[in-house]
Amino acid sequence: MTMKTVHMAVYDTLADWEVGAATAHLANNGWHREPGTFQVATVGLSVEPITTAGRLRVTPDLALADLDPADSAMLILPGADLWDGDALVPFAETARRFVDAGVPVAAICGATFGLARAGLLDDRAHTSNAAEYLTYSGYSGGEHYVDAPAVTDRDVITADSMSPFEFAREVFTRLEVSEPRIIEAWYQLFAHRDPAAYAVLAEYEAANAR
Numbered sequence: 001m002t003m004k005t006v007h008m009a010v011y012d013t014l015a016d017w018e019v020g021a022a023t024a025h026l027a028n029n030g031w032h033r034e035p036g037t038f039q040v041a042t043v044g045l046s047v048e049p050i051t052t053a054g055r056l057r058v059t060p061d062l063a064l065a066d067l068d069p070a071d072s073a074m075l076i077l078p079g080a081d082l083w084d085g086d087a088l089v090p091f092a093e094t095a096r097r098f099v100d101a102g103v104p105v106a107a108i109c110g111a112t113f114g115l116a117r118a119g120l121l122d123d124r125a126h127t128s129n130a131a132e133y134l135t136y137s138g139y140s141g142g143e144h145y146v147d148a149p150a151v152t153d154r155d156v157i158t159a160d161s162m163s164p165f166e167f168a169r170e171v172f173t174r175l176e177v178s179e180p181r182i183i184e185a186w187y188q189l190f191a192h193r194d195p196a197a198y199a200v201l202a203e204y205e206a207a208n209a210r
Contacts, residue, residue, distance in 0.1 A: 003039055004073040006175070009064075009091050009111075010042045013081040016054040018108045018161055021190065022076065022168035026177065030205045031186060033178045043067050043075075045090060053080070064090055069101035074175060079109025079161055092118040099155050106171050109161035113137050124153035129160045165191035178204075 006026055008019060026038045044050055044060030051057055069075075075098050082088050092114035095105045099120060107115050112128040115121050116137035124144060128134050131145045144153075149163035150170045157174060159167035169187045177183065182204050189197035 002037070004037055004175075005071060006038055006040050006074045006076060007043050007067060007072045008040055008076040009078065010044050010050050010052075010058050010060055011080055011082055011088060011091070012050050012052075014050065014052040014058075015079040015109055015161065016052045016056060018159075018164050018167065019076060019078045021164045022106070022171045025168065025186070026171070026175075029186075030209070031178055031182055031201050033176070035208070038073070038175070038177070064094060067094060069098045069103040072098070072103055074104045074106060074171065076171070077105065077107040077111035077114065079111055081110070083110030083114050088114055089117075092120075096120060102155065104155040104157065104174050106157035106159075106167065106174070108159040108164070108167050112158045115156065115158065116141065120156055121158070124156050125151050126153065126156065126158040127151045127160060128158060129162075 008023055023040045027040045041061040042058060043062055043064055046063050047060050049057050049059045075095060077091060077095065095115060096118050098105050109129060113134060116134045116139040122139055122141040125146050126144060127146050127148050127150065131142065135142060149166035150157065150159035152170050152174060157170045165187055169183060172183045185197040185200035188194040189201065
């Protein structure tokens, strides 16, 4: 079994609630096709601690300058107030390097604005908090905007800030974390509190533990 690292960007004002469903279940759940396959590492502009919107202090595992797409299974970009300025442009530039290397990027909320500014949404189906929001980026991909919680087009996942579970489902699907029916059961359980979905996950975990 080969351990795969999913890198999550961290920076001041990071929106905690948008990415926890994806990262927690990538790192810890037994319903994966191969439990223990994924680990999550955090990436900052430097290795200095950052403070999230929820006032959590996070010390990055590595600095952005040391991140190589060849060492990563995916780059996750959370939303943050800073995306509306220039502070996080280096992360958008890194996202372009990832996509050029064939490594997927998943962006939610304000991070979609960063991808738009970088030109990554000009020719891809995508979503965000609102179509009007992305127009301020100056991008030319408005005709490809989709009014949906989360969208995947080739190696780019986008989502709005209100849809952490839909975002996570797209991440799991792109990474092929498990069978499609198991990923959907996870989504139905956590997003819609469907007790039947819990039974599907429990049965799958029990069968794969033998």
